[in-house]
Amino acid sequence: MKMDLKQLFDLVGEKQEIDCDFDFSNEKLYGTAPFTHPVRVTGKIENRAGVVRLVFSVKSVLSLQCDRCLKAFEKTIDYSFSHIVVRELSNADDEEFDYVVCADGMLDLEELVRADLMLELPTKVLCKEDCKGLCPKCGKDLNLGSCDCKTKDIDPRWQALSDLFS
Numbered sequence: 001m002k003m004d005l006k007q008l009f010d011l012v013g014e015k016q017e018i019d020c021d022f023d024f025s026n027e028k029l030y031g032t033a034p035f036t037h038p039v040r041v042t043g044k045i046e047n048r049a050g051v052v053r054l055v056f057s058v059k060s061v062l063s064l065q066c067d068r069c070l071k072a073f074e075k076t077i078d079y080s081f082s083h084i085v086v087r088e089l090s091n092a093d094d095e096e097f098d099y100v101v102c103a104d105g106m107l108d109l110e111e112l113v114r115a116d117l118m119l120e121l122p123t124k125v126l127c128k129e130d131c132k133g134l135c136p137k138c139g140k141d142l143n144l145g146s147c148d149c150k151t152k153d154i155d156p157r158w159q160a161l162s163d164l165f166s
């Protein structure tokens with residue numbers, strides 16, 4: 001989706017609301033396609049005192065698979081992003097802002113949302129922070145309880161340590 005920002009660049013006080021859904025269902029992440037639900041983007045882009053600032057939030061429900069226990073689960077995401085939109089970067093521009101360059105005054109919002117989202121998503125997918133995963137030996141989901149093979153596999157170097165605490 002391309003937004004025409006030519007007028008917005010020229011008129012101080014000009015503003016455009018953003019409210020749209022994107023379909024990222026073809027997008028791959030960690031070998032799966034997690035965007036089974038529409039990605040909702042709301043926000044605004046505004047020219048304030050000649051500075052064009054874009055702020056938006058991205059909401060969706062992702063279908064993911066836990067890296068440890070392989071369970072499929074859904075995760076609600078709600079991220080916020082902000083950018084300063086410029087026609088060209090100048091050396092004076094502050095590094096701390098996340099600039100988007102629109103030389104022709106056209107902003108590809110879909111592309112920007114996709115890039116922001118990919119950077120924001122965690123690289124490790126866990127169904128919960130303390131997921132215990134599967135037993136490497138019998139494959140049992142250790143979140144549901146421990147298995148019999150677990151204790152026998154302790155590294156001998158750790159055995160002495162674990163004896164101290166047992």
Ligand SMILES: [Zn+2]
Pocket residue numbers: 066067068069070071126127128131132133
């Ligand atoms: Zn898990």
Ligand SMILES: [Zn+2]
Pocket residue numbers: 135136137138139140147148149150
């Ligand atoms: Zn086991």
